[in-house]
Amino acid sequence: MSQIPQPFVPVESNDPMVVPKRVAMVRPDTRPTIRRREEKFVMTFPHLIIREVIMFQVVVIGLAVIALLFNAPLEGLANPLETPNPSKAPWYFLGLQELLHYFPPVVAGVVIPGLVVVALVVIPYARINLVAGPLWSGDRAKLRNGIAAVTVALTVLFAAFQCWAIVVPTLMVAAAMFVARGEGKGQPFRRFLTQVTLPEWIMTWFVLVATVLTLIGTFFRGPGWSLVWPWNMYPPA
């Protein structure tokens, strides 16, 4: 008892009950490959591969040229009885070594680096990093008081340890945050500042502080960790 199949007749209608419209739900946090706009694609080979090869060659040749021009340092044989003054860790630890000058070792050597690593790990899981808009787009009065309070607290804390290398960048960043309150009409840099989000301000503050501390530790610290000019780091005996 097989029925004869109905012949297929295309129906043209604007009534959704007759011709259903397909709807795609796209969550706002989905990957960027799901987009309504048509993206232009190119073949990975040759377009991307050739650029990767060129980048590889540029880096290797650049390193080779530097290796031909500059010798890696080598001092005398290690002698546990003869401490060089100053004795310094590798450059990427000199920011921490500079902190050691202001704070007790457990703070500079354990607490602060530990906090930095934890802060880095939680970045993508902190809600503020996912939703933040321009800094002054929210409750402006509340924000003004908040920034002022945090700035004063940080300044007092670090000034108590006479750590001006952190106080000065902190005040600079706070000043820039208040500069960003306006419209920034006709001034490209100020207009750019108005768009910066709170997480970006915090990261910029951290990078600035870390850079200043590292530069001081690298170039401006001499015997007994005293402040010196770079050319007096190892004074003639």
Add this chain to the structure above:
Amino acid sequence: MSSFQLSALGALIRNSAVYRSIIRHGVANTNRNRSLVVFENLFLHVHPVKVREKTLKFSHTYWLGGITLVASFVLIVTGIFLMFYYHPSVPQAYRDMKELMFVVDNGVFYRNMHRWAAHLMVFGALLHMLRVFYHRAYKPPRQFNWVVGVILLLVTLLLSYTGYLLPWDQLAFWGVSVGTNMAKEAPLVGKPLRFLMLGGNIVSENALLRFYVLHCVVLPTVLLLFLSVHIWRIRKDGGVQGPPEKDASDEVEP
């Protein structure tokens, strides 16, 4: 048609049974063969066959992750060369440095290259991290890859730091002494951890041997492991993410 295939020798090689057993597709002058170049190759197959054109722009990633990757590749190659001439013992390690500088052919060149590539790798990793942060490329679905990146940064610092001791000169010895004195301050675990790292209470030949093993075996293995995850996840999370894009809701259909 490439000139390589047009030459008689090129045709001979390309049509030989051996070549065709290795490279199983023809000349990459059709999109089909260009696809096969990518996904028939172990080393290229993490790439998609096609990429969004805008990802080719220099300002998309500034190539910082790639530069860091190339630096680590240079470090592995030059590091293996250096291992042929290095004994992790006191004072032979220092003598080997002198040997590299004055006796071994190109020894000074490879040592220099290893040193500067190490600085490039640390610096490149830091800059890459900042680029990813300011481009907000840590957003879902990339959260976990950011965490893998933080682990890779720490492994990079540890690699650089363990390598710092190996020349066994004053710079190395006191640099590591200063650093490990900081680790001592950690509550409870600090002193035992330092003892474990140094194989004693001071930086000695035990410390040199341990740092050597960490630097040449343990940490490179950990690095390669997490690096593989990192690069694989880039592909799985939808490719390299450049500057922040407008939300899909802001976009107008063409």
